[in-house]
Amino acid sequence: xxxxxxxxxxxAGIEVLRHIHAHVLTGSTxxxxxxxxxxKTTLLRSIMGLVPVKSGQxxxxxxxxxxxxxxRRASLxxxxxxxxxxxxxxxxxxxxxxxxxxxxxLTAAETQLRLDAALEVVPQLEPMLARSGAALSGGQxxxxxxxxxxxxxxxxxxxxxxxxxxxxxxxxxxVQAIGxxxxxxxxxxVIITESNASLLHGMPDQTWLLERGALSLDTSLAT
Numbered sequence: 001x002x003x004x005x006x007x008x009x010x011x012a013g014i015e016v017l018r019h020i021h022a023h024v025l026t027g028s029t030x031x032x033x034x035x036x037x038x039x040k041t042t043l044l045r046s047i048m049g050l051v052p053v054k055s056g057q058x059x060x061x062x063x064x065x066x067x068x069x070x071x072r073r074a075s076l077x078x079x080x081x082x083x084x085x086x087x088x089x090x091x092x093x094x095x096x097x098x099x100x101x102x103x104x105x106l107t108a109a110e111t112q113l114r115l116d117a118a119l120e121v122v123p124q125l126e127p128m129l130a131r132s133g134a135a136l137s138g139g140q141x142x143x144x145x146x147x148x149x150x151x152x153x154x155x156x157x158x159x160x161x162x163x164x165x166x167x168x169x170x171x172x173x174x175v176q177a178i179g180x181x182x183x184x185x186x187x188x189x190v191i192i193t194e195s196n197a198s199l200l201h202g203m204p205d206q207t208w209l210l211e212r213g214a215l216s217l218d219t220s221l222a223t
Contacts, residue, residue, distance in 0.1 A: 001026040001189050002047070002156060007056035009039075009046055016042045018213040020056070024156070025205075029182060029190040033197045033218070034210035040193035041083060043210065044158045047191075048080050049073055060156070075104055079153020081145040083160040083193075089134035093125060093144055096133055100152040111151075118150040121181045124173060139170035146177060157181075159192045163199045175201055 007020040016039045024030055034040050045051045047058060049070025058065035060076060068076070079100070088096055097118060101111040119126050125147050128140065136144060142162055149157050159178075163171045181188065182203075194200060197207060209218045 001028075001061060003057065003059040004047075005057040005059070007043075007046060007058065008054045009042055009051060010054045011042070011051065015054075016213055017046065017215075020213075020215045022208060022215055022217075024189050024191060026189055027187045028205045029178070029192070029203060031197060031200055031204035031207045032191060032193045032210050032215075033195070033207055034193070035195060038210045039213050040210055041160055044080065044082075044160050044191065044193060047073075047158060048078070074100060074152040077153060077155030079149035079151065079157045081142075081149040081157070081159045081162060083164065085138070085141040085145045087133040087136060087141045087144055089132065091133050092129065093131050093133065093136070094129040096144055097125070097129075097147050097151055100148060104152065114151050114154075117184070118147040121150060121184060122147045122177045124177075139166045142166060142174065143170070143177075146174070150181070153188070155187075156189045156191070159190065161193055161195070163194060163196075171199065175199075175203065178203060 002024040004020050004022045007017055008015060009017040020043065032040050032043060042051055046053055047065065049065065053066055063076060065073060097115060098111060101114060122143055124143055146159065146162065149159065162174055166174060181190070192200065192204065207218045209216050
C-alpha cells in the first residue's frame with residue numbers, strides 16, 4: 001500500500017524527519033505516537049505533498065508520490081483530516097463534505113454514494129448538514145473533517161491529532177467512528193497521529209513511535 005523509505009524532511013534548516021522507513025499495509029490502522037513537535041504533522045503533510053521533501057521515497061502502490069503534484073494525490077484515493085480542521089465557514093456542513101468530490105470531478109451519483117458511506121461511519125453529521133461551517137464547535141469541526149477525508153480517501157486516510165482537545169464524549173464518538181470505519185471498509189488503510197496512545201483504546205494494528213524525527217515500531221502498544 002504505502003512504503004516510506006528513507007524519508008528526510010528539512011524545514012528552516014532543521015531535519016524534522018530523519019531517514020524514516022515504514023510500510024503501511026492494505027487495510028491496516030497505524031498509530032504514530034509522539035510528543036508535540038516530534039514531526040507527526042510533518043509526516044502526514046509530506047505524504048500529502050504540503051511540505052518539501054529533502055530525500056527518500058513515498059511509494060503508494062508503486063506510484064511515487066514525490067513525482068505526483070500535491071493537488072493530484074487526493075485523486076489516488078488519499079484523504080486527509082488536518083489537525084486544525086480547515087472547515088470553510090461560509091459553506092454548510094453538507095457543502096464542506098461535498099467539496100472533495102466536486103474537486104475530483106465525481107458524478108452526482110458517485111458523490112451521493114460517498115456521502116452516504118461517510119454518514120454511515122459518522123452518523124453524528126447528518127443532523128448538522130444544513131449548519132454553517134462557522135457555527136461548529138471545535139469538536140464538531142473534527143467530525144466534519146473526518147467525514148470530508150472519507151469523501152476522498154477510498155484507499156488511505158490520514159488523521160492528524162483527531163482527538164486533541166475533544167471533550168470525552170466526542171472523543172469516544174470519534175473512536176467509535178474509526179471502529180465502524182474499520183468494519184465497513186476493511187481494505188482502507190488509516191494513519192492516525194496522536195500524543196497519547198491510550199486514547200486510541202488499543203485500536204491500531206501497529207504503533208509507531210516518532211521521537212526527534214526518528215521512527216521506531218513499538219509492538220507493546222499495538223493490538
